[in-house]
Amino acid sequence: xxxxxxxxxxxxxxxxxxxxxxxxxxxxxxxxxxxxxxxxxxxxxxxxxxxxxxxxxxxxxxxxxxxxxxxxxxxxxxxxxxxxxxxxxxxxxxxxxxxxxxxxxxxxxxxxxxxxxxxxxxxxxxxxxxxxxxxxxxxxxxxxxxxxxxxxxxxxxxxxxxxxxxxxxxxxxxxxxxxxxxxxxxxxxxxxxxxxxxxxxxxxxxxxxxxxxxxxxxxxxxxxxxxxxxxxxxxxxxxxxxxxxxxxxxxxxxxxxxxxxxxxxxxxxxxx
Amino acid sequence: xxxxxxxxxxxxxxxxxxxxxxxxxxxxxxxxxxxxxxxxxxxxxxxxxxxxxxxxxxxxxxxxxxxxxxxxxxxxxxxxxxxxxxxxxxxxxxxxxxxxxxxxxxxxxxxxxxxxxxxxxxxxxxxxxxxxxxxxxxxxxxxxxxxxxxxxxxxxxxxxxxxxxxxxxxxxxxxxxxxxxxxxxxxxxxxxxxxxxxxxxxxxx
Amino acid sequence: xxxxxxxxxxxxxxxxxxxxxxxxxxxxxxxxxxxxxxxxxxxxxxxxxxxxxxxxxxxxxxxxxxxxxxxxxxxxxxxxxxxxxxxxxxxxxxxxxxxxxxxxxxxxxxxxxxxxxxxxxxxxxxxxxxxxxxxxxxxxxxxxxxxxxxxxxxxxxxxxxxxxxxxxxxxxxxxxxxxxxxxxxxxxxxxxxxxxxxxxxxxxxx
Numbered sequence: 001x002x003x004x005x006x007x008x009x010x011x012x013x014x015x016x017x018x019x020x021x022x023x024x025x026x027x028x029x030x031x032x033x034x035x036x037x038x039x040x041x042x043x044x045x046x047x048x049x050x051x052x053x054x055x056x057x058x059x060x061x062x063x064x065x066x067x068x069x070x071x072x073x074x075x076x077x078x079x080x081x082x083x084x085x086x087x088x089x090x091x092x093x094x095x096x097x098x099x100x101x102x103x104x105x106x107x108x109x110x111x112x113x114x115x116x117x118x119x120x121x122x123x124x125x126x127x128x129x130x131x132x133x134x135x136x137x138x139x140x141x142x143x144x145x146x147x148x149x150x151x152x153x154x155x156x157x158x159x160x161x162x163x164x165x166x167x168x169x170x171x172x173x174x175x176x177x178x179x180x181x182x183x184x185x186x187x188x189x190x191x192x193x194x195x196x197x198x199x200x201x202x203x204x205x206x207x208x209x210x211x212x213x214x215x216x217x218x219x220x221x222x223x224x225x226x227x228x229x230x231x232x233x234x235x236x237x238x239x240x241x242x243x244x245x246x247x248x249x250x251x252x253x254x255x256x257x258x259x260x261x262x263x264x265x266x267x268x269x270x271x272x
Numbered sequence: 273x274x275x276x277x278x279x280x281x282x283x284x285x286x287x288x289x290x291x292x293x294x295x296x297x298x299x300x301x302x303x304x305x306x307x308x309x310x311x312x313x314x315x316x317x318x319x320x321x322x323x324x325x326x327x328x329x330x331x332x333x334x335x336x337x338x339x340x341x342x343x344x345x346x347x348x349x350x351x352x353x354x355x356x357x358x359x360x361x362x363x364x365x366x367x368x369x370x371x372x373x374x375x376x377x378x379x380x381x382x383x384x385x386x387x388x389x390x391x392x393x394x395x396x397x398x399x400x401x402x403x404x405x406x407x408x409x410x411x412x413x414x415x416x417x418x419x420x421x422x423x424x425x426x427x428x429x430x431x432x433x434x435x436x437x438x439x440x441x442x443x444x445x446x447x448x449x450x451x452x453x454x455x456x457x458x459x460x461x462x463x464x465x466x467x468x469x470x471x472x473x474x475x476x477x
Numbered sequence: 478x479x480x481x482x483x484x485x486x487x488x489x490x491x492x493x494x495x496x497x498x499x500x501x502x503x504x505x506x507x508x509x510x511x512x513x514x515x516x517x518x519x520x521x522x523x524x525x526x527x528x529x530x531x532x533x534x535x536x537x538x539x540x541x542x543x544x545x546x547x548x549x550x551x552x553x554x555x556x557x558x559x560x561x562x563x564x565x566x567x568x569x570x571x572x573x574x575x576x577x578x579x580x581x582x583x584x585x586x587x588x589x590x591x592x593x594x595x596x597x598x599x600x601x602x603x604x605x606x607x608x609x610x611x612x613x614x615x616x617x618x619x620x621x622x623x624x625x626x627x628x629x630x631x632x633x634x635x636x637x638x639x640x641x642x643x644x645x646x647x648x649x650x651x652x653x654x655x656x657x658x659x660x661x662x663x664x665x666x667x668x669x670x671x672x673x674x675x676x677x678x679x680x681x682x683x
Binding site: 010016039065068131144206225245247 | 485498500505510513514517518520521546559568570575578582583586587589590591594595597598601602603606607616620623624625626628629630631632638641645646649650653654657
């Protein structure tokens with residue numbers, strides 16, 4: 001008979017296997033549950049939806065490949081919304097790996113809408129030293145990025161001939177897996193009063209709630225669930241929506257493990 | 273099937289083999305990753321920064337003032353020779369001074385004044401009992417949390433009760449953060465599982 | 478002089494950045510743009526110093542034939558091959574550089590981080606114990622957020638997402654705000670100490 005105490009000593013390889021199955025089986029059988037839209041994601045969607053066409057939006061790929069499974073769906077959903085609204089996208093990266101990630105993603109999504117590089121969107125590449133990059137663009141983007149990712153001088157790019165600094169940019173989206181959005185808030189928002197949206201990994205979600213009240217950020221897209229919400233709002237379910245069933249079952253498994261662990265602990269404590 | 277998918281799958285499984293135990297396949301993949309990542313950084317740093325910020329201004333536009341930060345930056349390599357390592361200090365000093373000067377007004381505005389304003393302003397527009405309770409909870413919780421971080425006075429008596437309340441708020445914050453951390457890590461696992469099942473094994477369409 | 482000049486430079490650049498914020502004249506903005514430029518250029522060398530240090534470390538292990546030096550050789554060869562492919566064939570979409578990035582770097586990096594999910598599950602099972610009131614609070618908050626922020630939580634009971642949202646909007650946010658204010662005050666104090674030369678640990682020894 002399985003005792004509560006023995007349930008407190010499950011081999012970790014069994015836990016690993018159970019976790020992998022809890023993620024894989026829902027992916028194979030793909031059942032979907034309704035996904036409630038949170039107010040912070042809705043705020044981002046509504047803000048972008050209200051921007052006039054041709055408005056310039058800066059999208060900064062401030063993450064690396066480690067968090068690609070979480071960041072890529074939200075980046076894709078946001079870019080689809082921006083391009084669908086005919087907004088002009090200026091992509092860049094403040095993390096080295098974000099350069100290749102961002103360049104690939106911006107081009108891939110722009111191709112879905114038959115958009116022209118240089119006119120409808122541009123990818124500027126990577127700049128190190130976050131503070132000086134963000135502060136520098138507040139005065140003169142071409143000074144921080146003399147050329148784009150392809151090596152074309154910025155003064156030869158039609159889009160960048162009308163966008164010189166933050167004054168011509170309506171929104172900054174930081175797709176990040178660390179505290180880079182803090183820098184955008186501290187420098188681009190506090191100094192230049194730019195609207196900022198952190199699209200972050202779930203680990204960083206609780207960091208940005210204090211900024212919502214005072215409108216230092218206009219909304220937030222935290223984690224894969226928020227990415228699934230955004231996919232739902234734009235009417236194009238993707239990887240995030242597919243992953244929600246697996247996310248749900250895995251969470252239930254972990255809660256069950258915590259419950260079993262605590263029951264075993266309380267049982268052992270009572271014996272003593 | 274694309275050979276790249278097979279290589280990616282093989283390397284993925286090599287890293288997952290660590291879950292069983294540390295082994296040569298995992299070590300190989302780990303060291304390969306470090307090497308590829310550094311090689312990537314060299315190329316990106318050169319093409320995206322050295323060329324447009326140093327080579328082009330110096331050799332194409334003849335902007336000789338660029339030599340000043342270049343010389344200061346090159347001096348950073350003196351760190352490898354202990355006798356002349358002190359030559360790298362000016363570069364560090366400039367960088368740290370710049371960051372410190374920029375951080376003062378930024379932190380004052382974004383992290384202090386705006387946050388205090390956000391705590392106080394809800395009291396001006398309370399339109400429901402729930403809103404009023406939340407506003408009081410936020411203000412009281414903020415004071416208690418800040419008092420907890422004041423270590424110059426012993427946390428006892430009435431003061432201790434306030435700091436204890438601060439701890440409770442902090443525990444809720446850590447719990448919420450842990451919940452989100454679990455969510456984030458599971459999301460990464462979902463991505464890898466999706467790759468193995470869909471792109472490699474074609475079990476999912 | 479070896480310590481005085483860096484301290485003076487630190488003061489100069491720090492004081493300038495602080496003063497410029499309050500004096501946005503045309504001249505100060507031009508000087509500000511130049512300083513921002515210079516900082517970017519200097520930082521590139523910091524990156525390259527890091528890379529050089531890493532190559533030096535692995536080279537020493539290989540030349541000294543230290544234990545496990547085969548893996549250091551793997552690292553060094555990977556650096557050379559990746560860098561060479563980027564410089565020779567460029568970084569366009571069908572280039573070898575992009576292939577290495579897409580099929581080796583990205584999958585491996587993502588997999589390493591996904592390992593954490595297994596260890597988080599195991600650690601939660603073994604270590605997450607309701608030993609006292611504070612631990613119960615932490616546990617409850619984690620559980621409610623975990624169940625409230627996935628679709629199945631809403632499916633089981635519509636109250637779960639509402640409770641999770643309230644936790645995030647009120648108590649959790651409040652504590653985070655307190656931490657932010659503390660960090661803000663600490664950053665300002667430390668920054669002032671650094672600019673005024675009171676704090677000199679960045680200079681190292683000698």
